[in-house]
Amino acid sequence: MGDDTSLRGMTDNTTRLDHVVLWVTDPVASADFYDKAVGLRPVRLSEFAEGKIPFPSVRLNDETIIDLMPHSMAERMKMLPGAADSAGHPVNHVCLALPAEHFDTLRSRLEERAVPVSKISYDSFGARGSATRSFYFRDPDGNVFEARHYD
Structure with missing residues (x-):
């Protein structure tokens, strides 16, 4: 950090x-x-x-x-x-920072429910510095979320 x-x-x-x-x-x-x-x-x-x-x-x-x-x-x-x-x-997006294992679980749960997810990005900047991986998804009302992990 x-x-x-x-x-x-x-x-x-x-x-x-x-x-x-x-x-x-x-x-x-x-x-x-x-x-x-x-x-x-x-x-x-x-x-x-x-x-x-x-x-x-x-x-x-x-x-x-x-x-x-x-x-x-x-x-x-x-x-x-x-x-x-x-x-x-809606705001542009809300970012959720998760542990790496929860990041992968979240992506899997979204994909199982046919929720479209973006490609994985690497090294995007956030509150704790550079995130290892991140991706985006929408909730049922179109609110955009980013999921990321730093470890």
Whole structure:
């Protein structure tokens, strides 16, 4: 990792990514995709299915979740002017960094489900330097993900 010491000695005061919100058509189907194809455990799915909460999530790790926000919530997005206009406009992509064995398992699960995946790229730059391998795929709503590993 060279002389980048920014990753050493992380404390509870370090800025971290808490969650990403994705616009989806069917949150239950999306949660199923992320669970079975990507391996991310659903969070609050039964509460959503029972109508108790407005959206479910999937857990990326102990500190980070991905919220699966139904398009029908767009008109309620009033926290900033124009916030509702973000519905249907996914970010360019979200990158998942995995251990090498999970990288290969993810690619296999996606291929088993006929999810199109890109060719494997080598040595692309990211938060931890140069990744050994990476590839891209889309979720059922067209959100683009990159999967990579550094080891």
